[in-house]
Amino acid sequence: MTAPGGSAGVRHPIFETGPRLALCALLQGADWVEFGTARDLVGVSDSAVSKHSRTLEDAGYLEIRKGSVGRRPRTWLRLSGTGRAALVSHLAWLAGLRDAVDAPRQT
Amino acid sequence: MGDAVSDTPELARVAAARRALSEHAGFPTSYWVVTGAALVLMAGIPIWASFLPGGLPGVQWALLGVAAAAAAWAVLRRRRSGVALPRSVRAYPGARRVRPLVFLVTLAGLASIHLLVGNGQRVVALVVLVPVAVLIVLGNMWVRARMRDDIAAGRVTP
Numbered sequence: 375m376t377a378p379g380g381s382a383g384v385r386h387p388i389f390e391t392g393p394r395l396a397l398c399a400l401l402q403g404a405d406w407v408e409f410g411t412a413r414d415l416v417g418v419s420d421s422a423v424s425k426h427s428r429t430l431e432d433a434g435y436l437e438i439r440k441g442s443v444g445r446r447p448r449t450w451l452r453l454s455g456t457g458r459a460a461l462v463s464h465l466a467w468l469a470g471l472r473d474a475v476d477a478p479r480q481t
Numbered sequence: 482m483g484d485a486v487s488d489t490p491e492l493a494r495v496a497a498a499r500r501a502l503s504e505h506a507g508f509p510t511s512y513w514v515v516t517g518a519a520l521v522l523m524a525g526i527p528i529w530a531s532f533l534p535g536g537l538p539g540v541q542w543a544l545l546g547v548a549a550a551a552a553a554w555a556v557l558r559r560r561r562s563g564v565a566l567p568r569s570v571r572a573y574p575g576a577r578r579v580r581p582l583v584f585l586v587t588l589a590g591l592a593s594i595h596l597l598v599g600n601g602q603r604v605v606a607l608v609v610l611v612p613v614a615v616l617i618v619l620g621n622m623w624v625r626a627r628m629r630d631d632i633a634a635g636r637v638t639p
Contacts, residue, residue, distance in 0.1 A: 393494075395491055396497070396498040397498070399494070399499055400498040400499070400501065402635060402637070403499060403566070403631075403635065403637040403639075404502060404505075404637075405565040405566065405639050406564075407502075407563065407565070411563030411564055412563075415498060415501040443560050465495065468489065468491055468492055469492070471489075472492065
């Protein structure tokens, strides 16, 4: 679905549940973000990050890498190329929607 | 996307997440103080060497040690912070534009110290040394600030 007002963005409903959009926006600017850091920066619970990251991984939008720092196990998250493109498109759709809503108010 | 992103809750959350991440692009004040001090020592090598009859033997090993320590610190910081930002400045459109200017200023500053020492102007070189180091540090702070802005605006392309 393209945004009203002729914007090039396309709606991706997968980003509309829980903190998925914020999580992906966070990952957009980084190579990798550690699970706990992503949880703290987005301000959600462990289980929310775990559940939504798994859904995004299944959709091919997120890459999850498990490793360790010293003896501590760590999980790292990264936005895939597909996820990045989908996020940019969804954000453009949202911005187009906002502009379309704002336009009648301004006239 | 500018300030208008806060118009909808979804876009406001996106802006907040980006802002939170952008904080990781900054360095603590202590980092800049240590960098400034190290720059004074390293940029002043031609001056210190000119005061010693035998020059500074093994200075290349000291520089190698500084470089290795800086690289180790960067890796540790990257691991401990939980955020791995793109290493290349090419990923940051805003920072990419100012980086060559900072590089040129650094090069000009270091070359001027070399030239002054070569022409026997050691006192002038000493006077110039600290302002050159401050200018280089300020330039690098500027690049980091642009990186922060790029992350907060969602312009980064890893």
